[in-house]
Amino acid sequence: MADTSFSSTPGAAAPEPQALVAPGAAAHYVVLSLAAGAAAEEAARAFFGNAAGLARSVARRAPEAGLSLVVGIGAKAWGRLFGQPRPAGLHEFKALQGDKHQAPSTPGDILLHVRAASVDLCFELVRLAMEGLGDAVRPVDEVHGFRYFDERAMIGFVDGVENPAGREAWDATLIGDEDPDFAGGSYVIVQKYLHDMAAWKQLSTEEQERVIGRTKADNVELADDVKPSNSHVALNVVEDEEGNELAILRGNLPFANASRGEYGTYFIGYAKDPAVTELMLTNMFIGRPPGNYDRLLDFSTAVTGGLFFVPSAALLEALADGNPLADASPAAADPAPGVLTAGDALRIGSLKGQPQMLGPQATAPLDPVG
Ligand code: HEM
Numbered sequence: 001m002a003d004t005s006f007s008s009t010p011g012a013a014a015p016e017p018q019a020l021v022a023p024g025a026a027a028h029y030v031v032l033s034l035a036a037g038a039a040a041e042e043a044a045r046a047f048f049g050n051a052a053g054l055a056r057s058v059a060r061r062a063p064e065a066g067l068s069l070v071v072g073i074g075a076k077a078w079g080r081l082f083g084q085p086r087p088a089g090l091h092e093f094k095a096l097q098g099d100k101h102q103a104p105s106t107p108g109d110i111l112l113h114v115r116a117a118s119v120d121l122c123f124e125l126v127r128l129a130m131e132g133l134g135d136a137v138r139p140v141d142e143v144h145g146f147r148y149f150d151e152r153a154m155i156g157f158v159d160g161v162e163n164p165a166g167r168e169a170w171d172a173t174l175i176g177d178e179d180p181d182f183a184g185g186s187y188v189i190v191q192k193y194l195h196d197m198a199a200w201k202q203l204s205t206e207e208q209e210r211v212i213g214r215t216k217a218d219n220v221e222l223a224d225d226v227k228p229s230n231s232h233v234a235l236n237v238v239e240d241e242e243g244n245e246l247a248i249l250r251g252n253l254p255f256a257n258a259s260r261g262e263y264g265t266y267f268i269g270y271a272k273d274p275a276v277t278e279l280m281l282t283n284m285f286i287g288r289p290p291g292n293y294d295r296l297l298d299f300s301t302a303v304t305g306g307l308f309f310v311p312s313a314a315l316l317e318a319l320a321d322g323n324p325l326a327d328a329s330p331a332a333a334d335p336a337p338g339v340l341t342a343g344d345a346l347r348i349g350s351l352k353g354q355p356q357m358l359g360p361q362a363t364a365p366l367d368p369v370g
Helices: 038-060 075-082 121-137 166-173 196-203 206-211 234-235 273-285 294-297 313-321 342-345
Strands: 028-034 067-072 095-097 111-117 138-148 184-195 254-257 262-271 300-302 304-308
Touching: 028 038, 028 075, 028 121, 028 184, 028 262, 038 075, 038 121, 038 300, 067 075, 067 254, 075 304, 095 273, 111 304, 121 138, 121 184, 138 254, 138 262, 166 294, 196 294, 196 300, 206 234, 206 294, 206 304, 234 273, 262 273, 273 294, 294 300
Parallel strands: none
Antiparallel strands: 028 111, 028 138, 067 111, 067 304, 184 262, 184 300, 184 304, 254 262
């Protein structure tokens, strides 16, 4: 996302977060798996301690380019490297199985989200990171996103418009008193989508607008009585029990390999509680109510899915020496990833004791507020 109005910082008392809110016309999204063995674990911990310094090394050479790095840690890797205590919301990405579309859960121990004004800086930082990690990791997926005209997604609609900004962005993304050991951290969900551009282009502009829920040229949200309940925007407006809208911070960018006919969107969403993003995904893939799935999925296939904990900047650095919060308790087993099905639409809000996520918005007919 390129909205530089996001560049405010959270309150002085809160631990400094990583650069969740950052501009960038270019991004590298890198997912890695951790190799077996104690040496790999040691190298990964050392990398977490050095990551911010590495980013500074590259960023200072081109301050105007706004290079930033976010490091995320998967559930299995956290268990292996740091044991207990662990962030309350950290679990593997839960695959979703809808009537027609599915969201796979794919492996991933470490996520690097690198953004800058130009791709050379993203490359340089990822290169140094990979040198540092060496044999400790194996590549799982690497996508190079770019900002397209007018900040449009590959499908031609402006993306990121309703992202929270300023204070709201931090409120939506940063863990607070509900899990004080991990305050200043966040959770991030990533999915790589491939678009069927031939089928998408066969739709008229008006039909595409009904798929998204906004106008294409002017980028205005459709009125509630016109916007279909299976439009992307309608299904991604979610509320808590008191009717407060729940937000996530998206850093999506398009990517492409035109000679291979590959056109995609890399979805990346930060939230203080992954259940919010999971509720949106449930609405999209299973439907609200079940069966009323996101029409965008008829033109977009999710090929990866991962969930990572994003420690605060201070915790990331401290992890070099192991879990600074640890007592003598042994590493706990990781929760099983499982698959979300239509029945889970009712229960998704209770994933981690979030009763406010339960309820009508998961299954009832649409009540859009956005
Ligand atoms: C195929 C991948 C995707 C594409 C191309 C896409 C594109 C868009 C576009 C064009 C908009 C309207 C403008 C805006 O507010 O940003 C939008 C809105 C939104 N999308 Fe997506 N999106 C994708 C996947 C997802 C996923 C997986 C989620 C959540 C898990 C999501 C959550 C949202 C939210 C929360 C909004 C704002 C709704 C509102 O408040 O109006 N998107 N997306």
